[in-house]
Amino acid sequence: MVTINIDGRTVEVPEDTTILKAADQAGVWIPTMCHSEYFEPYGVCRLCSVEVVRGKRSRIVTACNYPIRNGMTIHTNSERVKWLRKVIMEMLISRWPNVKVVKDLAERLGIEKSRFTSLERDESENACILCGMCVNMCNDVVKANVLGFAHTGIERKVVRPFDEKTDQCIVCGSCAHVCPTGHIKMVLEDYRGKKSEFTLGPKTPIYVPTLQAVPRVPVIDAESCIHFQTGGCENCAKVCEPNAINYKMEDEIVEIDVGQVLITTGFDLFDASPMAQYGYGRLDNVYSSLEFESILNSTGPTGGNIVMKNGKEPRAVGIIHCIGSRDTNHHAYCSRVCCMYALKFAHLVRDRTDAAIYQFYIDMRAFGKGYEEFYNRLLDEGVTMIRGKAAEIVEGAWNENGDPSLKIRCEDTLIGKFREIPVDMVVLCNAMEPRKDSDAIRRLFSISKSPDGFFLERHPKLDPTSTATEGVFIAGCSQGPKDIPDTVAQASSAAARILSLISKGEVEIEPVRAMVQDEYCSGCKICNNMCPYGAIEFIEEKKISHVNEALCKGCGTCVAACPSGAMTGNGFTDEQILAELEGLML
Amino acid sequence: MAKPKLALYWAASCGGCEIAVLDIHEKILDVAAAFDIVFWPCAMDFKYQDVRAMEDKSIDLCLFNGSIRNSEAAEIAHMLRAKSKVVVAFGSCALEGGIPGLANLTTKEDILRVVYKDTPSTVTQNGGVYPQTHSKMKEGSIEIPELWETVKSLDQVIDVEYYVPGCPPQPEQIWAVIEHVISGRPLPPKGSILGATDKTCCDECPRDRKEKKIKQFYRPFEIQTDPNECLLDQGMVCMGPATRSGCGALCTKANMPCRGCYGPPPHIVDQGAKMVSALASVIDSTEPEEIERILDQIADPMGTFYRFSLAHSILRRVEKV
């Protein structure tokens, strides 16, 4: 630690610090224009010039990059410094009189007008003031090396290589972020980063996937992270105090031996954009149920405020049931949960806004415990229930000469009339559908699917959690649409089934197995690669095949293939099947 | 004590089985010494009436070769059945129809037409004449046996005690059977297959077998085979895996695929269907078009898979379409 004196105040600062940092610590303001914490001091604007006194000598230095020495005396406001700043500021004003940062700084320094007249006078409000911060950012921090200065003197300007559009630019936006005048703007042509599944709008490349995640740990999206494109930046690592950020971490595949598997892969939300009549993805303020859920979330993008894209509170909200479900064009089944969450949405909209609420439903299905009561409560809260599936959502005016909004066209079957209802926001209750990759999962575990595409349980009533494959269980929406209480019940049941087998320590397997009758086997090796489980081994000493009964699953393919009749299958022998045939043909 | 009586008969067959009996060489003298040969039309002069005159069950052993394809064979089969204590279906034809059984691929009408009309060497008069079962002429009437529509194995016509497979049965196997009878040791249960084992031809085949995956089938003239590798592995349609052993794998030792003359192993009801199943299983493809292409390489599936067993297979014969 060294002791210095700034404007008469004595401070103790670390040895290798700069005057600017020391002054900051001492509570002394030094004006800067080209300085940023992101990159090394640049010292080009000269506004941070201070007077350093050492013994009888004094000299002017730039505070941003001048290192502290013990016993230094620094004047930040001496006449000499003031004079210098005044000259610099006047020159700046003369050239860029309307740029806000220049104007603000001049005002703070008490400089009203310039004595100079600049031939390059630029009246625009966001002119480039050649501070070079974007260049430093691009080269030192991002390491994309796209921006640089070209020409000298009054012609000096910031350019990309050959002043042309370049692929070298990774569109990180750091230059725009650091630009003090707003000269550099980002034009959103194509957002390259990840759009989080259930949130609206883009996120930063380092983000917490869901706020309820446990542990709540951020992850880096390698596609949009600057570091993974240029090797630069690492700002998150610099600010992370526990040093938790590791750019070298990779996905790894871990193999775990298990005896039983519970499949709870959930559902996918039906994508309503092909149903053009509802305008999802085309019209503003038409949301899917999960997007609206994210809007309602107090940690969500709007902080739980129900607002439209323009930030205003909606005057009316329409909630449309059965989008893609109970619809022979998409899914014939009922998604079960929509009626109730639609009522919940209505309740929360009523709670948080003054908006009118319209529910468009085919049938109201309040089937669970307490659900019907909730429905009645909502009716009392003044939610308008319209029986009839909305036909179309169109853009329209709120009234004859009012604000633009949406109109829902529908048939209200209770009054037998076609209606057009103006709303500001529409929430679609999308169907739950099987996961896109559920067929791959299904094949992995040799389980079946029901006509709706969800995993098939062994018995719809008596065995709703187990599957055709021993030791593989299913629960939740992977088996079919269901709400939270049903999911919990099914998952608990599956867990109990699994635990009962674990506590028993052994499993009973089907007695259907293939076996080789040694006396008839001549080792022709036709059966040996029939078995997908590798249960058939060839015994070299005896020159015959043998079935490992623990591996055999009893399909009988080898039995049908065995040309010598040596292979036989318990429960399904040739004799049994032929006898069965005879019985069938009686 | 009188010597046991032996009868041999030759129905629809090539005669190879009769020669095979002689292939036991000088041991034939032992046979002559041990048995009183009462009927052997091929070798000695016996008349049907002589046998018909014998008492029922007076013949101790009857070796019957050939399938039944006309009324004469059937008549003699019934007669010998009545006169014999033990009837042995001797050779593949008697056992399962054999090569004559391939007549079941066509019809009696077609066979007669080809033989008596269509063959280029046949000179036809009045549009061709078929042999008539009954012909009347001035000297009297002549009756010749009637050709059957369907060839049958012996056990489809009469009750048979034992079976000796082979086309022809191997001499040492024949001697083993005869020797067993001569020795007076207790006979095996009725319906047994003698002179063969319960395993398949692969058991005796000295070739090296691998786990099979076949992408291409070859006919014998299309490929130079490795003498030490399994013929099926090399893509030749070898009936060995679905054929009872006992021959000593003669064919495969001579670089030819097994033709299946020893018939199906025990527990196999249909040799051809079984071989189809086994071969299809090891075809190395999962693409339907490619599978069809590979199957196209198998020439004459009926004649290959049912060469000996057609008459005794599940469907027995081809239907007229």
Place this chain on the structure above:
Amino acid sequence: MAFEPRIIGFLCNWCSYTGADLAGVSRIKSAPNVRILRTMCSGRVDPAFILKAFQLGADGVIVMGCHLGDCHYQEGNYKTIRRLPFLKRLVKDFGIDPRRLRLEWVSASEGDKFAKIVNEMTEEIRQLGPLKLTVHREIERAIAQP
């Protein structure tokens, strides 16, 4: 009496048998002509069983299994797609109309497909008429005169 086809159906336990069950549970109407024989996998169906069914008087045989790639035993039905076309050639050679032998994929969820196939097959066999084989006549004759 009108001709009622007798069809033997070999159904795999996991897909087609469950699919047939679903057809029943769902009360889907289908022809009663298919007599079902359950095997664990369509790969268990030995061609000999099919010939035997014809020998025993079946007018048609249908084998049903899981869709390709969906086999409960991973690849059992891939053996079936090799055996059945092979057998079909043989059946044709035996003088039996190959339409009398069918291979279909019916998953556990396709109760309606099961019913449709059964109805289709029954109708087709009805058009083809009863299957009369020499072996049937011979067996009848053998029964008539023991």
